[in-house]
Amino acid sequence: MTARLLQPSLAALLLSSGTALAADLAAPVTPVPVAVPESCKATLSLPAFNGVIKASPNPACFTVPGFGDIYVGGAVTGYAYTQTNQFPFSAAPLPSDRAARVDFSNLQTWIQKADGPFQFYVQAGAYAIPALGFVNYGTFDQTDLLFSPLPVAFGKFVFNDNWSVQGGRMPTLIGTEAPFTFQNLNISRGLLFNQENIINQGVQINYSDGPWSASIAGTDGFFSGQISWLTGAITYKLDDSNTVGINGGLNLDRTNVLNRSLRYQFATPLFQQNSGIFNVNYTYSNGPWIVSPYFQFTNVERDMSLGILQGASTYGGAILASYAFTDKFALAGRFEYETQTGVRGSGTTSLLYGAGSSALSFTITPTFTFDRYFIRGEYSHVELFDITRGNLALGTLGTGFGRSGNRTSQDRFMVETGITF
Template sequence: MAIRYTSLSLAALAMMSGYAQAADLAAPKPVPAAPEPCKATLSFPAYNGPIKQNPDPTCFTIGGFGDIYVGGALTGYAYTQTNQFNRDLALPLGIFPDRDRASRIDFSNLMTWVQKVDGPLQFTIAAGAYAIPTLGAQNYSAFNQTDLLFSPLPVAFGKWQINDAWSIQGGRMPTLIGSEAPFTFQNLNISRGLLFFQENIINHGVQVNWSEGPWSVSVAGTDGFYSGEISWFTGAVTYKLNDANTIGVNGGFNVDRTNAGVRSFRYQFATPLFQQNSGIFNINYTYADGPWVVTPYFQFTNVERDPRIGIFESASTYGGAILASYAFNENFALAGRVEYETQTGNRLTGTTSLLYGPGSSALSVTVTPTFTFGRYFLRAEYAHVQLYDITAGFGFGRGGNKTSQDRYLVETGFTF
């Protein structure tokens, strides 16, 4: 049967449609749900190993201001080593001298951090004492390292989150360079590696960040090796291939010259002359899937000749490392690191030493089993460093002529 629409029926339909539209307009619109308080993802401190970030950090919500997160690390370590350096370190300001000892029991972290990570205005502050043990280098007490490196306030910066993609931050920040983080609990191993020694750790400056899709890009103007002079340009680019694979490049260089030789003793310790006036380039790849974390990376550094500030010969370093960890279960993981680094130059006639004299090279092997129980962890470590073609007096031991060092460490504590 055909249906015929009369003018009356069409008018009725129009009236019904009008009623429906009016009812729809009158109906209350759903209000977007407010973000759940204290559920933000924290990016500091970054954890790169079996010790994981606290999934439920302490958080306080302040009305009109936002969520404030509080965390920290209370950890201690003990070590013994062969062929320690025998060069004393005369500390400034009348503090008793310290030295690289054959064994030591000490704190590795007495730290707390406070941060705000939501809204357009954010901040991060980390304070306390810390030790940053590094292979092939002198190691001093945590309190002396804190005093001579980055003070009891190593990190303090503010951030403006402009939109979902762009942000700008400034203050005292972790570097953009490298594949290992400053503090022990952040890493696969207790000791930092040989390549880490060529990289700056904490610097002052301003940093711009952009992130969209698989891409993350950051550029910064900083003071490099904590020199107090904003003369370094650094950058990092990361591309996430998929959920398991990430590749990145990072580096920087000093666009000016820093005469670290005329600075105070304190800054000479944190600001080595050659590294402060160098350039550095790293390329790294990370595979993280299931129980595996594997990060190989390559590093190149170069320092140009400048007799005005005491650099009488150009020199470069080339190095590579593989860091890896396998988690057997939620409580036990085995981590390791293998790295090799070499320096250009003639060990008989060269004058610029970035390693153990011109023309020297070094190999290191590190093994670190780690037990975790919630926020508590216990781990042991064995590390061996082998030197080649050293300059007399630049190696290990009392006379600086030993070419190997074994280090045994234990670290325990908890993060919160």
């Protein structure tokens, strides 16, 4: 009797279970959401754009499966200038300064991987780095005499959100102005920039935490090939508009460049390569305003074995500023003053325009931008004081401007145009 009562119940149970299973199999399966990282969304910090010419908001990017996102950009720009009182003729194999020139200022491209543990940055091409009060060669001559067609190339390993290490050819940690024209408020670099190294080779450690960031590097200073410089930089972001920092470095050893050809002495000047440098800088950036004052001190010690017959120091200050009247037009300016220790005519160590000399400069640069295209003009004036004068009858040149080296002022008119992408 019991067995007969259980049989219908068991059959009903099996039928019910089978119906439920069939319903489950027929029902659509809802996938579990899986987070997929967005491609080509990294924040690019290189190359640094410090002026009214801005980095592309949509840089070219492609994804390499299993490796990551690769970003590509570049700058194709040209410039023309005319100037008074160009420098005396250069010794071979260096070319001579010119009163006027039309040339490319950048024929460069860069490629980078900017996220993940392993990153890299490579910048290649031809470039000009015009500077006030300094001889200005053609673009391809400068590319050859300075850092080759591969000025920047380094790899970087990111340990975590705070620490990273990088090595190769890198922009210097020193100074306020960047190397290439499109990166800056002005077309020409300033007088203080002439005391600083630009690109160096070595290893750099970076740390950041909140408003603090710091870097320390062992490098070859003025592209000497000898890793003997120790450089560092510390910045603190007071708020979204105000940043303060200190940076500097020194040669811990001695570098003899006198037995090298003039070609390499152009990139690696004897006095600056064996010097120390210290900068204090501040930047205000808010709305249409960019204001960046900074102070600089440099020093080179006497070293008879290297041909440095007297020690010397320089002191200088500069203020760079820009105001954007509209989204398409901004006006930038720079004022500098720099002086060197010593008594005029007393020695051969010249970090500026001879012992005891001083210099001031004024630059104004209006810039028009239209999407990725820009055009800008520039007027600059450099005035020298207490230079060491030469005597052509005796075969000596002064330490100033002009073919005899006895001129004390230089005016330069420039225009630059091109695109960045």
